[in-house]
Amino acid sequence: MKKIYLDYAATTPIDPRVTKAMLPYFSEKFGNTMSLHSFGQEAKQALEESREVVANLMKAKLNEIIFTSSATESNNLALKGIAFANENKGRHIVISSIEHPCIIESAKWLEKQGFEITRLKVDKYGLVEPDDVRKAIRKETILVSIMHANNEIGTIEPIEEIGKICKEKGVYFHTDAAQSFGKILIDVNKMNIDLLTTSSHKMYGPKGAAALFIREGTKIEPLIHGGGHESGLRSSTVNVAAIVGFAEAARICQREMKIESERLTKLRNKLIKGVLQKIKGSHLNGPPASAMPKALRAGPPASAMPKALRAGPPASAMPKALRAGPPASAMPKALRAGHPKKRLPNNINFSFPGIEGESLVMQLDLLGIAASTGSACSSEKLEPSHVLLAIGLKPEQAHGSLRLSLGRWTKEKDVDYVLEVLPKVVKRLREISPFKR
Amino acid sequence: MPIYSKEIIKHFKNPKNVGKIKKPSGRGEAGNILCGDIMTLYLKIEKNEKGEKIIKDVKFETLGCVVAIANTSLLTTMVKGKKLEDALKIKKEDLIKRLGQPLPPFKIHCSLLAVDALKEAIYDYYLKNKLEIPEDLEKGHQRITKTKEELEKRYKGFQAFEKEILK
Numbered sequence: 001m002k003k004i005y006l007d008y009a010a011t012t013p014i015d016p017r018v019t020k021a022m023l024p025y026f027s028e029k030f031g032n033t034m035s036l037h038s039f040g041q042e043a044k045q046a047l048e049e050s051r052e053v054v055a056n057l058m059k060a061k062l063n064e065i066i067f068t069s070s071a072t073e074s075n076n077l078a079l080k081g082i083a084f085a086n087e088n089k090g091r092h093i094v095i096s097s098i099e100h101p102c103i104i105e106s107a108k109w110l111e112k113q114g115f116e117i118t119r120l121k122v123d124k125y126g127l128v129e130p131d132d133v134r135k136a137i138r139k140e141t142i143l144v145s146i147m148h149a150n151n152e153i154g155t156i157e158p159i160e161e162i163g164k165i166c167k168e169k170g171v172y173f174h175t176d177a178a179q180s181f182g183k184i185l186i187d188v189n190k191m192n193i194d195l196l197t198t199s200s201h202k203m204y205g206p207k208g209a210a211a212l213f214i215r216e217g218t219k220i221e222p223l224i225h226g227g228g229h230e231s232g233l234r235s236s237t238v239n240v241a242a243i244v245g246f247a248e249a250a251r252i253c254q255r256e257m258k259i260e261s262e263r264l265t266k267l268r269n270k271l272i273k274g275v276l277q278k279i280k281g282s283h284l285n286g287p288p289a290s291a292m293p294k295a296l297r298a299g300p301p302a303s304a305m306p307k308a309l310r311a312g313p314p315a316s317a318m319p320k321a322l323r324a325g326p327p328a329s330a331m332p333k334a335l336r337a338g339h340p341k342k343r344l345p346n347n348i349n350f351s352f353p354g355i356e357g358e359s360l361v362m363q364l365d366l367l368g369i370a371a372s373t374g375s376a377c378s379s380e381k382l383e384p385s386h387v388l389l390a391i392g393l394k395p396e397q398a399h400g401s402l403r404l405s406l407g408r409w410t411k412e413k414d415v416d417y418v419l420e421v422l423p424k425v426v427k428r429l430r431e432i433s434p435f436k437r
Numbered sequence: 438m439p440i441y442s443k444e445i446i447k448h449f450k451n452p453k454n455v456g457k458i459k460k461p462s463g464r465g466e467a468g469n470i471l472c473g474d475i476m477t478l479y480l481k482i483e484k485n486e487k488g489e490k491i492i493k494d495v496k497f498e499t500l501g502c503v504v505a506i507a508n509t510s511l512l513t514t515m516v517k518g519k520k521l522e523d524a525l526k527i528k529k530e531d532l533i534k535r536l537g538q539p540l541p542p543f544k545i546h547c548s549l550l551a552v553d554a555l556k557e558a559i560y561d562y563y564l565k566n567k568l569e570i571p572e573d574l575e576k577g578h579q580r581i582t583k584t585k586e587e588l589e590k591r592y593k594g595f596q597a598f599e600k601e602i603l604k
Contacts, residue, residue, distance in 0.1 A: 356473050358502040359449070362441075366450065384473070399473040432455050432506060434477045434498035 154347025
């Protein structure tokens with residue numbers, strides 16, 4: 001049976017070019033970066049070259065990149081490190097309600113240590129309103145942490161605007177870019193970012209490597225103390241092979257980003273359109289894809305519209321779910337302004353009322369399609385995804401959700417196969433369900 | 438090791454006795470949308486020549502996870518043709534044993550739900566026919582009702598939370 005991997009947001013395979021770049025650093029160039037001899041120097045050089053590549057991809061300086069073992073570690077370092085280094089200024093931190101669990105749990109732990117946390121609400125597309133950030137910042141606020149792109153529904157947050165507000169107010173701004181780094185452009189200076197989390201295994205690099213960008217001059221405390229690696233901010237013998245792989249992965253992403261994101265956007269839109277047309281009651285969670293809500297289509301003349309919109313299907317050909325878009329006034333500013341790029345190029349998240357997500361994922365797996373769900377039964381909490389609840393889904397809608405994330409090896413025929421199989425699977429599960437539609 | 442045993446996957450892929458019974462002798466519901474699993478079980482109960490109550494037919498509908506679907510399917514195959522009193526003796530542990538794999542703690546409640554739906558259907562049958570309800574069945578019914586109410590309360594909490602978010 002052919003197997004189709006559509007869970008690139010969970011992890012990605014290592015690109016063979018990356019594996020090749022890593023190989024010398026296991027048995028041959030194995031030195032400890034802290035050693036003075038040639039073996040150490042060789043490893044140290046590879047480390048610093050890697051740092052430069054990763055720094056380049058976000059327009060940071062060489063000394064502003066700290067390598068860690070995972071995005072979770074980077075996020076822990078960002079939140080706790082800033083909290084402990086700046087508590088004399090204040091003990092208030094602002095996050096969003098749809099952050100990754102490693103931010104949510106770090107914040108919860110800091111709360112127990114006496115810090116105060118504000119969790120910002122998001123709109124129905126998962127967008128944080130920059131003005132809410134402005135209102136939440138107080139004299140005691142030391143950090144704002146809003147993710148760049150959401151891992152479940154692919155929403156790209158207005159971090160440039162948020163960064164500007166934080167800069168005006170003199171508050172550190174951290175963003176978790178684990179899902180976006182290497183997929184969409186990031187410029188830490190233009191976006192006024194003080195700290196940024198990235199991860200290697202989400203961009204075709206190995207697991208066990210990640211980075212935290214820390215702007216020069218930022219006051220931060222390390223969590224791991226020891227031999228003083230990574231400018232004293234992260235002691236631990238450096239995992240050179242993994243970091244070399246991370247850098248090679250970043251190099252490839254930088255080179256291929258534009259073409260790849262256009263290719264994936266096309267595939268993504270085809271899959272979204274197909275599913276909404278074929279499956280009754282299906283709903284796209286998160287920001288709309290290329291086909292925009294009605295209010296926008298009635299907006300500026302075609303010539304003034306971004307190309308992506310002009311190329312959209314005529315209204316009559318559009319699935320009902322899309323035609324019934326929200327009125328312009330209720331729409332987030334960025335969308336009203338006709339911004340077609342508020343969703344990661346590779347993310348899709350559907351809800352299918354009347355079925356449960358885990359059953360759907362297992363049924364698809366039996367047919368060779370690897371997907372994922374934020375559903376309760378996949379976790380021990382028995383409660384639906386906090387992200388889907390935050391964008392206003394009812395628990396029963398959140399339970400019937402499916403995330404498909406595309407990637408470097410996703411082909412059009414894979415999308416066609418999903419479009420052939422998924423409607424059948426949903427229909428079958430609905431037949432078993434007491435809530436037949 | 439795969440996440441689920443062959444037996445679970447077998448029932449999940451081809452669930453037995455799916456559907457409804459028109460005018461059932463008893464109908465039972467268990468689960469709550471909050472935890473993601475809801476099931477309805479229908480029974481057709483007839484007396485045999487000895488006058489014993491027999492489950493002649495059983496059907497189910499489940500909105501739920503893999504284990505929930507597999508469990509209800511398995512349970513229906515276990516009770517079909519059985520005497521009512523024997524069906525009442527089935528415990529969640531019997532299901533788990535038959536599924537051939539130790540379930541993670543958070544999945545055990547899925548097995549309990551299937552058994553609950555069966556007991557509720559039998560309870561419904563007793564009630565409809567004004568039969569004397571055994572003490573255990575009555576106790577079980579009260580526990581199930583209480584859990585439902587508690588979940589409902591939490592669900593209301595969720596709705597309030599939702600409203601706040603949408604504000």
